[in-house]
Every structure is written in structure tokens, then in C-alpha cells.
Amino acid sequence: MDAELFTAIDHVGVAVPDLDAAITFYRDTLGMTVVHEEVNEEQGVREAMLAAGDGDTHVRLLAPLDDTSTIARFLDRSGPGLQQVAYRVRDVEAVSEVLRGRGLRLLYDAPRRGTAGSRVNFVHPKDAGGVLVEPGRTRSLTAGGPAGGRAGRRAGLCAT
Numbered sequence: 001m002d003a004e005l006f007t008a009i010d011h012v013g014v015a016v017p018d019l020d021a022a023i024t025f026y027r028d029t030l031g032m033t034v035v036h037e038e039v040n041e042e043q044g045v046r047e048a049m050l051a052a053g054d055g056d057t058h059v060r061l062l063a064p065l066d067d068t069s070t071i072a073r074f075l076d077r078s079g080p081g082l083q084q085v086a087y088r089v090r091d092v093e094a095v096s097e098v099l100r101g102r103g104l105r106l107l108y109d110a111p112r113r114g115t116a117g118s119r120v121n122f123v124h125p126k127d128a129g130g131v132l133v134e135p136g137r138t139r140s141l142t143a144g145g146p147a148g149g150r151a152g153r154r155a156g157l158c159a160t
Contacts, residue, residue, distance in 0.1 A: 006087035011058035013084035019063035044069025
């Protein structure tokens with residue numbers, strides 16, 4: 001694999017205590033468009049993707065479903081704010097192996113299903129300056145598309 005592992009920044013993830021309030025701020029104050037919402041019971045989060053600028057990059061808002069979720073622990077430890085940076089890759093499995101070969105710890109042995117059916121893995125934050133790094137192969141989240149809008153909100157898809 002060549003030196004270019006990432007093809008673009010896909011989204012930044014922001015941990016928030018109240019998803020509805022955060023959506024209102026990002027939509028009404030910052031002018032972003034909600035393109036996808038869903039609940040991930042397994043990871044204990046409710047999330048929303050909001051399109052920024054040309055709609056090719058997103059802000060992902062993550063709120064805990066309960067006090068046991070990873071996002072709840074993040075909020076307790078660090079407060080609201082940047083929790084992850086997600087990078088697009090062509091092949092999640094290959095990039096995961098390259099990163100492991102470079103001495104980084106990944107959270108999963110094999111990529112898992114992420115938002116709207118994407119394939120993702122995560123570099124441990126202790127190996128990446130305190131930020132969770134998410135290499136992933138994403139699916140389109142355009143408003144009105146198959147994964148877009150509120151239709152996906154309760155689809156039971158795994159969040160990243």
C-alpha cells in the first residue's frame with residue numbers, strides 16, 4: 001500500500017450531552033443541514049450527521065443513551081467537544097493492517113459496521129495524541145438519499 005492511506009477527512013465527531021440542543025445549534029446558528037440520524041444501542045449513542053459546506057464533509061454529533069456508554073464516559077472525563085476525526089480510506093482492512101504494522105493499536109481486530117452501513121475501525125486515542133482516529137469506508141449521506149434524512153434515525157444501524 002502506498003504512503004497515502006487517507007483520501008479525505010470524512011467527518012469530525014463531537015460529543016454532546018443533548019443531541020437535540022446540539023442539532024438546533026449546528027442547524028440554526030451555523031447553517032448546517034441534518035443529513036442522517038440514528039440510534040446505536042450496542043454503542044449506547046444517538047447520533048446525527050450534519051453536512052458542512054459543499055456537503056462532502058460532516059460534523060457528527062454523538063450523545064449518550066445512558067451513563068454506561070463510551071460517550072457518557074468521554075463527557076464525564078473531558079466534557080463536550082471533539083471526540084474523533086474520521087478519514088476516508090479505499091480499503092479499511094488494508095489501512096488497518098498498515099497502521100498496526102506501524103505500531104498503532106486499533107480497537108477492533110476487524111472493521112465493523114458504522115454509520116449508515118459504513119465500514120470502520122479506530123486507532124486508540126493514546127496512540128494518536130488523545131483523539132480517536134477513525135479510518136473508514138463511508139456511504140453517501142446526502143439529504144434525501146437512502147441513508148439520509150430522518151428515515152435512518154431508528155433503523156438500528158450501528159454508529160461508529
